[in-house]
Amino acid sequence: MAEYARKLIAGNPTLAQRITVIKGRVEDVELPEKADILISEPMGTLLVNERMLESYVIARDRFLTPTGKMFPGVGRIHMAPFTDEYLFIEIANKVCNVFVCI
Incomplete structure (x- = not known):
């Protein structure tokens, strides 16, 4: 993603002078100064899978100025109950491969 961002920025000389991509x-990573804006895609299953939300909070604490903004600034979880016998068996089998199932 960093390489793609560099290509996009290079296409606009005004932005190329103002934006630095750090991979x-x-x-x-270390930054030379605090950032005014943090942009991320902290998704994952229910916003918590893959520990992306945790990394987003770490970035906020380490790099964002006190008056800085984060995008997105809000996350919502929407759920709807359903049942799927085959999915249940598949997940149960994965758990049993990791833990001892009785």
């Missing part, structure tokens, strides 16, 4: 994990 790396948010937990590992």
Whole structure:
């Protein structure tokens, strides 16, 4: 994604002078100064899978100025109950492969 962002920015000389793309994990990179805006895609199953939300919070705490903005700033979880016997068996089998099932 960083390489694609660099290509997009390079196509606009005004932006190329104002935007710096830093490639790396948010937990590992260092910034020369705090950022005014953080933009991310902290999705995943129910906003918590893949620990993306945790990385987003780490980025906020490490890199965002006190008056900075985060986009998105809100996440919503929508759920609807349903039943699927085959999906239940598939998930149960995965759990039993990791843990001892009785």
